[in-house]
Amino acid sequence: MSRVSGPWPPVDVEPPAAHPKAPAPGTDLGVHYDECFGCGDDVEAGLHLRSTVGEGNTVHSKFTVTPAHQGAPGLAHGGLLACAFDEALGSAVGNLLRRPAVTGKLETDFRRPVPVGSTLYIEARLDGTAGRKIYVSADGRLDAADGPIAVSARGLFVQVGFEHFSTHGDPQALDKLAEANRKNERTRGDEWEINP
Numbered sequence: 001m002s003r004v005s006g007p008w009p010p011v012d013v014e015p016p017a018a019h020p021k022a023p024a025p026g027t028d029l030g031v032h033y034d035e036c037f038g039c040g041d042d043v044e045a046g047l048h049l050r051s052t053v054g055e056g057n058t059v060h061s062k063f064t065v066t067p068a069h070q071g072a073p074g075l076a077h078g079g080l081l082a083c084a085f086d087e088a089l090g091s092a093v094g095n096l097l098r099r100p101a102v103t104g105k106l107e108t109d110f111r112r113p114v115p116v117g118s119t120l121y122i123e124a125r126l127d128g129t130a131g132r133k134i135y136v137s138a139d140g141r142l143d144a145a146d147g148p149i150a151v152s153a154r155g156l157f158v159q160v161g162f163e164h165f166s167t168h169g170d171p172q173a174l175d176k177l178a179e180a181n182r183k184n185e186r187t188r189g190d191e192w193e194i195n196p
């Protein structure tokens with residue numbers, strides 16, 4: 001079976017246009033939700049991904065593999081690596097485009113084993129948009145920003161209305177998140193993020 005699964009993006013796209021209020025390159029993006037498995041501080045065994053805006057429609061994320069993330073002894077579980085890429089790609093979509101969106105499709109290419117104790121340096125980039133469809137891709141390098149690529153991913157995010165989260169999720173938790181965002185210096189005024 002070929003490693004390459006067709007052209008990317010798979011459809012004609014518009015070039016990505018960052019939102020005028022997108023955070024500038026160098027901005028530390030912090031945690032988007034304390035209970036998020038990908039980045040939240042309240043999830044002890046979570047991935048604790050940390051992300052910063054890069055140049056040219058990219059987000060740079062770091063994720064250190066701990067014993068809580070093992071599949072085989074001493075090695076990261078592939079599903080958790082996929083989770084790290086979901087988070088990194090979602091962060092690029094949410095922060096650079098500022099459009100509420102969910103993952104529709106996520107493809108991962110595991111090229112090298114990722115040992116416990118190693119850090120993945122993930123660069124996620126916006127590849128283009130087609131209506132509600134947002135195409136993104138990422139590479140994760142081992143232990144340095146210029147290390148060997150261990151995992152690559154590409155994904156389709158689909159823009160949704162805020163009712164997606166209030167209808168299918170936990171409206172009380174959304175209210176709490178809105179309150180926390182109002183108190184956060186960086187996200188204050190970003191009512192779009194969670195308030196329908």
Ligand SMILES: CCCCC/C=C\C/C=C\C/C=C\C/C=C\CCCC(=O)SCCNC(=O)CCNC(=O)[C@H](O)C(C)(C)COP(=O)(O)OP(=O)(O)OC[C@H]1O[C@@H](n2cnc3c(N)ncnc32)[C@H](O)[C@@H]1OP(=O)(O)O
Binds near residue numbers: 087088090099158
């Ligand atoms: C998640 C937080 C975002 C909240 C925003 C707030 C703040 C943002 C700020 C920062 C965010 C920072 C970090 C974010 C971190 C992590 C992100 C994690 C994201 C996730 O982990 S999120 C959970 C997993 N995710 C789901 O839980 C989705 C379940 N699912 C659905 O809810 C529906 O399935 C939906 C909505 C996807 C589509 O449903 P729908 O009815 O609205 O639209 P429809 O089906 O018509 O699709 C429209 C067009 O997309 C094409 N399309 C759809 N799916 C496709 C596929 N798989 N392959 C190829 N094409 C596909 C169709 O073919 C059509 O294309 P066309 O228009 O050309 O016909």
